[in-house]
Amino acid sequence: PFLPGGHGRGDAGLRALCEAAAGCRGCPLHREATQTVFGSGDADARVFLVGEQPGDQEDRRGEPFVGPAGRTLDRALGEAGIDPAQTYVTNAVKHFKWAHEEGRGKRRIHKPPTLREMTACGPWLAAELALTRPEVLVVLGATAGKALFGSSFRVTKERGTCTERDVHGRTERVVPTIHPSAVLRAGDERSRDEAYAGLVADLRVAARMLD
Numbered sequence: 001p002f003l004p005g006g007h008g009r010g011d012a013g014l015r016a017l018c019e020a021a022a023g024c025r026g027c028p029l030h031r032e033a034t035q036t037v038f039g040s041g042d043a044d045a046r047v048f049l050v051g052e053q054p055g056d057q058e059d060r061r062g063e064p065f066v067g068p069a070g071r072t073l074d075r076a077l078g079e080a081g082i083d084p085a086q087t088y089v090t091n092a093v094k095h096f097k098w099a100h101e102e103g104r105g106k107r108r109i110h111k112p113p114t115l116r117e118m119t120a121c122g123p124w125l126a127a128e129l130a131l132t133r134p135e136v137l138v139v140l141g142a143t144a145g146k147a148l149f150g151s152s153f154r155v156t157k158e159r160g161t162c163t164e165r166d167v168h169g170r171t172e173r174v175v176p177t178i179h180p181s182a183v184l185r186a187g188d189e190r191s192r193d194e195a196y197a198g199l200v201a202d203l204r205v206a207a208r209m210l211d
């Protein structure tokens with residue numbers, strides 16, 4: 001598995017966690033996924049980002065946010081004044097999910113994780129937070145928000161705000177925003193530009209928390 005880089009205080013702990021997560025059997029997703037995609041990045045990161053679930057490229061490579069959504073995220077972070085190399089990035093669910101469709105077999109298309117999958121994976125996120133102790137937690141999209149705060153979470157309502165919230169027993173400063181995939185999915189160029197500008201604006205809220 002991919003081992004988090006850096007030499008931060010949590011590093012040995014993160015490495016051990018990552019190795020333990022490689023054998024996770026907490027929900028059925030491990031049966032079909034290529035590998036566990038654990039969090040990665042700076043163990044001393046001040047900014048901790050949580051996405052939904054590894055995508056196709058992440059499943060193959062074993063690292064979070066290394067596909068198109070990750071490139072959009074890195075660009076937006078940079079524009080917001082946050083160095084992507086100084087963040088820690090992970091997902092609410094750490095195994096890729098194959099979609100099974102009647103008559104079409106199993107396909108590599110996006111399907112959101114279930115409550116069972118999000119709940120089973122929660123302890124990994126709790127442990128990552130306890131080791132990295134970030135200053136700001138950026139929640140990327142509705143699914144990550146629901147995994148952390150329950151089904152009443154609404155990204156449209158909460159995005160761009162910074163509030164103190166309980167996350168797995170720790171009080172974190174939380175800034176929700178849209179998922180970078182939402183930028184890529186937006187219909188025409190103008191909608192994409194607007195969605196991207198919104199993502200950058202929300203990330204600037206997180207950046208200001210570091211001043």
Ligand code: URA
Pocket residue numbers: 051052053054055058063064065066067069070091181
């Ligand atoms: N989307 C996510 O939510 N996470 C990834 O790691 C990649 C795409």
